[in-house]
Amino acid sequence: MYDAIIVGARCAGSPTALLLARRGYKVLLLDRATFPSDMPLSTHYVHQTGTARLKRWGLLDKLAASNCPPITRNYFDYGAFTLTGSPPPAEGVQEAYAPRRKALDPILVEAAAAAGAELRQGFSVQELVCGPVPSPWPRSPRARGCRRPGPCPSVNGPGPRSRAIQITGRPVPATA
Secondary structure, X not given: OOOEEXXXXXXXXXXXHHHHHHOOOOEXXXXXOOOOOOOOOOXXXXXXXXXXXXXXXXXXXXXXXXXXXXXXXXXXXXXXXXXXXXXXXXXXXOOEEOOEHHHHHHHHHHHHHHOOOEEEEOXXXXXXXXXXXXXXXOXXXXXXXXXXXXXXXXXXXXXXXXXXHHHHOOOOOOOO
């Protein structure tokens, strides 16, 4: 029995699993990919606030060691003019990074597993089963959005080809 089952182990799922596992929850982390893997044309720009979180979680040194160069100045070239500047630091962290997925994802996945999350790679979700809440499932009266005790089903940060979205019929949010 798991306290949380997270479908998708990339930049949203792995940190969620990491933080829940560090708080003592029993977490199952699933992804249809195996790591390391890459996604064509997919690079993340991790702003200073994200870099500060990586530092807080003890992962920034691993990202820096992946040979991904730090970014301290930004240049936006609009043809007729260029904007140049340095964003303010977040929690004392000045650098941003733009790692490839094949560098960032394994760092996050390995950290989640090291924190105690059970990782299943190459696992393609085919069905979501909803039913009565099992008695060992944690309950919290402070859970936002719940009208009764028990888990709040959630589809969070889905990718454009999310199986969970296909199954539930929930549309992909404009910000996803």
